[in-house]
Amino acid sequence: GAGVSQSPSNKVTEKGKDVELRCDPISGHTALYWYRQSLGQGLEFLIYFQGNSAPDKSGLPSDRFSAERTGGSVSTLTIQRTQQEDSAVYLCASSSVGDTQYFGPGTRLTVL
Amino acid sequence: AQRVTQPEKLLSVFKGAPVELKCNYSYSGSPELFWYVQYSRQRLQLLLRHISRESIKGFTADLNKGETSFHLKKPFAQEEDSAMYYCALRGITGTASKLTFGTGTRLQVTL
Structure with a gap:
């Protein structure tokens, strides 16, 4: 079936603007994860959803970052008042509980 | 705290090595x-x-708890193995389902 999809694939925004990144997980996967891939930093965990609730938000770097998941499916990561250090590739992954995480293609965010 | 270390940013090997x-x-x-x-x-x-x-794809990795290592090995490198490789850890207690990644190693296989 279809894999994890993310939109947009690329986003260029100006410093101070808000952005929304979307993730469509694999159908039936109850767990959804957001990670950030910055140059030289590797992949950092941001937040994990089980169904619609987020038992682990420990990786969100500041209160400008938030995420929600509705209907146990689509998730949106919102970054308010973007800063240049937010520039990165944002990756979404989904899995059945305790199983392999399957990754999406990512959204490349550039903050000018 | 959990941490993963990949000491090499780049590994360059010849095909067949x-x-x-x-x-x-x-x-x-x-x-x-x-x-x-x-x-x-x-x-x-x-x-x-x-x-x-x-x-x-010919790769193996053995978990060595004594040395806390999980090295990835392949006896004979192929050109198509050129890629970025990330080691990751997942704790298996509580809600620790997140993956903690190393910074990655770029493998470059040359003729």
Whole structure:
């Protein structure tokens, strides 16, 4: 079936603007994860959803970052008042509980 | 705290030579270890996980709890192995389902 999809694939925004990144997980996967891939930093965990609730938000770097998941499916990561250090590739992954995480293609965010 | 260390940013080997990508971890419990691979212009994908004890595309990795290592090995490198390789750890207690990644090693296989 279809894999994890993310939109947009690329986003260029100006410093101070808000952005929304979307993730469509694999159908039936109850767990959804957001990670950030910055140059030289590797992949950092941001937040994990089980169904619609987020038992682990420990990786969100500041209160400008938030995420929600509705209907146990689509998730949106919102970054308010973007800063240049937010520039990165944002990756979404989904899995059945305790199983392999399957990754999406990512959204490349550039903050000018 | 959990941490994964990949000491090499770049590993360059000749085709047919053996490959070893190093990974060391720090975790207080019993972790689950993974290797993920990202080929050029493709998404991150699972290569292998220690509990499966499989060989995928000729690669193997053995979890050494004494040395806290999970090195990735292949006896004869192929050109198509050129990619970015990430070692990752998942704690298996509580809600610790997140993956903690190393910073990655770029493998370059040349003729």
